[in-house]
Amino acid sequence: MKILIPSFLKLDLIIWGVLILFFIGFTIYINHKSSNYINEIKAVTIELKKKLGIKIYRLR
Amino acid sequence: MSIQFTILIIYFIFIIFLGVLAVRKVKASDDLLVAGRNLGLMYVSVSIAAEYMGGLGTIGTAEVAFSQGMGVIWYHIASSFGLILFGLAFAHYYRKYNVITVPEFLYYLYDIKTWKAASVLNVVGYWFFTIIQMTALGALVTSVTGLDLKLSVLICGIAMTIYLLAAGMWSVAFTSVAFMLTIGTGIPIAFWWVMKKEIPLLAASAGLSGYSGLAAALNGMGLDATALFSPFSLGGMAVFGYFIGGILGIPAAQATINYSFGAKNWKIARLAPVLAAILILPLSIWTGSMGLFARAAGLTNNPKLALGATLMSIHPIVGGIGIAGVFAALISTVAGILFGCASIMAKDIWQRWLHPDTDDQYVSRWTRIWILIIGISSSFGAMTLPKILNQAFFVYSIRGALMICVAFGIWWKRSHPDAAYWALVVALIGGVMYQFNLPVNFEAFFKLHISVWCTILSLITFVFISLRNKWTTQTSSELPPFIKYRKGGRK
Numbered sequence: 001m002k003i004l005i006p007s008f009l010k011l012d013l014i015i016w017g018v019l020i021l022f023f024i025g026f027t028i029y030i031n032h033k034s035s036n037y038i039n040e041i042k043a044v045t046i047e048l049k050k051k052l053g054i055k056i057y058r059l060r
Numbered sequence: 061m062s063i064q065f066t067i068l069i070i071y072f073i074f075i076i077f078l079g080v081l082a083v084r085k086v087k088a089s090d091d092l093l094v095a096g097r098n099l100g101l102m103y104v105s106v107s108i109a110a111e112y113m114g115g116l117g118t119i120g121t122a123e124v125a126f127s128q129g130m131g132v133i134w135y136h137i138a139s140s141f142g143l144i145l146f147g148l149a150f151a152h153y154y155r156k157y158n159v160i161t162v163p164e165f166l167y168y169l170y171d172i173k174t175w176k177a178a179s180v181l182n183v184v185g186y187w188f189f190t191i192i193q194m195t196a197l198g199a200l201v202t203s204v205t206g207l208d209l210k211l212s213v214l215i216c217g218i219a220m221t222i223y224l225l226a227a228g229m230w231s232v233a234f235t236s237v238a239f240m241l242t243i244g245t246g247i248p249i250a251f252w253w254v255m256k257k258e259i260p261l262l263a264a265s266a267g268l269s270g271y272s273g274l275a276a277a278l279n280g281m282g283l284d285a286t287a288l289f290s291p292f293s294l295g296g297m298a299v300f301g302y303f304i305g306g307i308l309g310i311p312a313a314q315a316t317i318n319y320s321f322g323a324k325n326w327k328i329a330r331l332a333p334v335l336a337a338i339l340i341l342p343l344s345i346w347t348g349s350m351g352l353f354a355r356a357a358g359l360t361n362n363p364k365l366a367l368g369a370t371l372m373s374i375h376p377i378v379g380g381i382g383i384a385g386v387f388a389a390l391i392s393t394v395a396g397i398l399f400g401c402a403s404i405m406a407k408d409i410w411q412r413w414l415h416p417d418t419d420d421q422y423v424s425r426w427t428r429i430w431i432l433i434i435g436i437s438s439s440f441g442a443m444t445l446p447k448i449l450n451q452a453f454f455v456y457s458i459r460g461a462l463m464i465c466v467a468f469g470i471w472w473k474r475s476h477p478d479a480a481y482w483a484l485v486v487a488l489i490g491g492v493m494y495q496f497n498l499p500v501n502f503e504a505f506f507k508l509h510i511s512v513w514c515t516i517l518s519l520i521t522f523v524f525i526s527l528r529n530k531w532t533t534q535t536s537s538e539l540p541p542f543i544k545y546r547k548g549g550r551k
Contacts, residue, residue: 002272003270003271003272003275003289004270004271004272005271006130006271006275006289007289007290007291008130008131008133008289008290008291008345009271009345011133011291012133012137012291012341012342012344012345015137015140015341016338016341016342019140019144019334019337019338019341020338022144022334023331023334023335023338026147026148026330026331026334027331030327030330030331031327033327035325035327037326038152038155038156038326041152041153041156
């Protein structure tokens with residue numbers, strides 16, 4: 001019985017390849033976001049809390 | 061003194077030196093706790109990966125492969141999924157609040173009582189977990205060196221505490237690079253040696269190397285190699301269990317994700333867990349294959365010893381390097397958990413809760429004192445309480461509840477502080493009932509793992525209380541000590 005790449009290894013390699021592609025894609029996506037993006041999320045949070053009547057504390 | 065023992069000692073001294081070397085990076089408490097929020101992509105990703113690859117990922121996966129076959133690869137696939145989920149959906153939310161600990165994040169999402177409850181439960185859970193992992197580390201060192209188990213635990217515990225005392229998260233980051241290199245070379249080299257050199261020596265392998273020889277040897281032992289080589293050899297429920305573990309065990313686990321808090325910026329905080337997922341994925345291929353080799357070669361009857369038996373039976377230098385890899389995986393996990401526990405204890409409970417009006421120097425001093433207390437007490441705990449392994453239930457009980465609190469707090473507008481608090485309490489009560497069979501044997505009755513059982517209980521509690529209670533201006537009105545009022549009453 002000649003087994004070069006057994007089925008479990010094939011599956012793992014395919015998933016590994018998908019992960020690497022995903023990482024590349026995610027890196028491109030992240031780097032296209034402005035560095036101010038995190039402050040934009042903060043603004044959304046503050047608006048949401050205002051609507052809900054939750055106390056708004058100072059976000060550091 | 062065996063060659064494996066000598067390699068291990070040299071490696072251990074090198075690691076302590078490396079950890080202590082990081083001391084020049086520490087100037088303030090933030091340097092100790094979150095490496096001054098100055099870690100680059102490499103440091104964050106290898107620290108997360110090295111912390112996550114522990115006893116379960118190495119010795120545990122070889123054990124499962126030994127008895128049930130290569131379906132064990134799903135353990136690391138599921139873990140990778142959990143890490144990607146964290147990077148994709150959670151990391152920037154933590155980063156948004158610049159938190160140092162997970163309980164602190166729960167304050168921002170809920171209120172002061174949830175923060176206090178989560179702090180106490182995290183510290184107790186991680187303290188038990190440090191003891192459990194130290195016992196596993198001591199057992200590995202004992203199997204290689206022949207030293208007494210208690211002495212092995214004490215030596216490892218003290219050495220780890222020394223380098224964590226030097227520079228906290230910087231020490232972890234420095235040593236993690238070395239650990240990752242050791243894991244990433246030691247274990248694959250041992251794997252390659254087994255596949256290339258050892259398998260052809262087995263009588264039933266017909267002189268073939270690689271997986272062909274392993275399959276022939278397994279068939280020669282009267283086993284079904286095709287079934288053992290199937291990626292689905294464990295069955296759907298086991299795979300589902302791994303995914304539940306990955307999802308519940310990562311996005312709210314201080315010890316795994318706190319390196320993301322130390323990232324230079326939010327982009328690295330999100331990218332690093334995804335890179336860590338790529339780093340950890342192949343591990344079960346290497347360890348699982350060596351576990352199957354132990355079965356095919358008849359090295360042991362005990363699945364728990366499969367990896368150790370393989371590494372001790374091959375060429376001593378290659379085996380020694382492989383053992384150093386497993387040792388690196390275990391020690392990086394224990395150090396990460398110990399550090400996570402000490403961070404929450406020092407920052408949340410000791411400083412913010414009990415001594416709020418203290419300066420940065422005080423925090424630095426007490427962070428080191430708590431690393432020392434937890435490190436030494438865990439070493440003695442692991443030496444004197446071998447049955448402490450049962451206490452893993454505590455961690456399993458609360459981790460699902462923490463994840464529910466974090467996930468719902470981020471995405472569900474109706475999430476209520478009372479719901480979060482009671483979800484944590486109910487999970488703990490449910491875990492105690494499950495562990496001590498009160499009033500029935502839950503495992504036999506419901507056929508659920510303790511973590512799934514506790515997660516279901518806390519989910520029901522959380523949703524029910526959130527739907528019942530409404531936010532008012534009084535809800536979450538008390539501010540914890542770390543949020544100061546500005547002049548004029550604004551926060």
